[in-house]
Amino acid sequence: MATLTFPLNDGTSIPALAFGTGTALYNKDARDAVTTAITSGFVHLDGAQMYGNEDSLGDAIVASGKPRESLYITTKLTELKNGATVKSALQESLRKLKVDYVNLFLIHMPTHHEGRLKEVWKQMEEVKKEGLAKSIGVSNFRIKDFEEFLPEATIKPAVNQIEFHPYLLKASEQLLEYTTKLGIRTESYGGLTPIVRARGGPLDPVLAKIRERLEKTAGKPVSEGQVLSKWLLQKEIVVVTTSSKPERVKEYLDVPNLPDLSPEEVAEIESTGKKQHTRAFCQFLDK
Numbered sequence: 618m619a620t621l622t623f624p625l626n627d628g629t630s631i632p633a634l635a636f637g638t639g640t641a642l643y644n645k646d647a648r649d650a651v652t653t654a655i656t657s658g659f660v661h662l663d664g665a666q667m668y669g670n671e672d673s674l675g676d677a678i679v680a681s682g683k684p685r686e687s688l689y690i691t692t693k694l695t696e697l698k699n700g701a702t703v704k705s706a707l708q709e710s711l712r713k714l715k716v717d718y719v720n721l722f723l724i725h726m727p728t729h730h731e732g733r734l735k736e737v738w739k740q741m742e743e744v745k746k747e748g749l750a751k752s753i754g755v756s757n758f759r760i761k762d763f764e765e766f767l768p769e770a771t772i773k774p775a776v777n778q779i780e781f782h783p784y785l786l787k788a789s790e791q792l793l794e795y796t797t798k799l800g801i802r803t804e805s806y807g808g809l810t811p812i813v814r815a816r817g818g819p820l821d822p823v824l825a826k827i828r829e830r831l832e833k834t835a836g837k838p839v840s841e842g843q844v845l846s847k848w849l850l851q852k853e854i855v856v857v858t859t860s861s862k863p864e865r866v867k868e869y870l871d872v873p874n875l876p877d878l879s880p881e882e883v884a885e886i887e888s889t890g891k892k893q894h895t896r897a898f899c900q901f902l903d904k
């Protein structure tokens with residue numbers, strides 16, 4: 618089955634489903650989980666300097682034996698300490714990941730570079746020009762963060778990776794309108810929050826109903842997590858997820874093959890999602 622991809626504003630394309638090595642794998646050896654993900658068919662791997670496990674992600678990449686060009690590797694810049702530059706920090710990541718370039722390099726948090734976003738973005742542009750990162754972007758950025766550096770940027774960020782699910786629809790409306798206008802693609806993390814971190818909310822019966830309908834239409838088991846991921850993909854948002862369970866890894870990869878949610882189902886998820894606000898990560902984004 619061909620990998621579903623979305624175009625980015627720099628002429629490249631990004632695989633729509635990513636396997637992440639943060640959250641559950643934070644500061645843990647990611648080798649086994651990533652090996653399962655690659656063997657099952659994930660090509661997009663989402664790492665970060667802050668996750669403290671780029672080395673083991675790199676080990677799994679090498680062990681997979683996959684040609685470099687068949688994988689899409691993301692990592693993220695953490696705080697710059699002890700005279701490090703964006704380039705020296707990325708070079709350290711490349712060494713750990715055991716690759717010559719990453720496909721996507723993100724500034725992980727605007728708060729790591731308070732008052733320095735212009736300068737840091739300039740350095741991000743340089744590593745892209747040097748080919749160490751094919752695409753550059755940001756994560757957890759608010760409109761005010763974009764406004765701080767965009768006027769002097771010569772390359773626009775390709776993506777903004779943010780927590781996104783129906784319970785953040787209302788809070789993210791203006792940000793998404795702003796980034797969409799600029800052609801900046803959204804990547805979602807924490808997309809399963811309504812069923813993993815906020816059970817008991819108004820979406821529960823809606824997801825149960827849609828799951829049942831999809832299961833009948835597809836003629837195979839469908840989970841509520843797949844319904845949430847399908848909703849994201851239909852909005853052309855990249856889904857960054859993770860799992861320790863091989864069955865669930867396969868489930869995620871099957872989402873593009875499931876029948877589409879109907880316009881009425883999408884509308885019901887969205888009107889219901891807007892009734893609750895839940896942010897599981899990065900509370901500073903609500904301030």
Ligand SMILES: NC(=O)c1ccc[n+]([C@@H]2O[C@H](COP(=O)([O-])OP(=O)(O)OC[C@H]3O[C@@H](n4cnc5c(N)ncnc54)[C@H](OP(=O)(O)O)[C@@H]3O)[C@@H](O)[C@H]2O)c1
Pocket residue numbers: 636637638639640641642663664725756757778779805806807808809810812813842857858859860861862865898
């Ligand atoms: N840029 C950032 O600041 C940032 C922040 C957070 C995350 N991320 C990235 O996004 C990736 C995914 O983040 P996430 O963990 O928040 O993703 P998520 O897709 O919201 O949640 C995945 C987790 O949900 C669990 N899960 C799935 N279905 C479940 C169910 N039916 N019942 C109970 N648990 C279930 C999985 O556990 P099992 O192992 O049991 O399947 C897994 O740990 C991270 O690894 C990281 O790469 C980025």
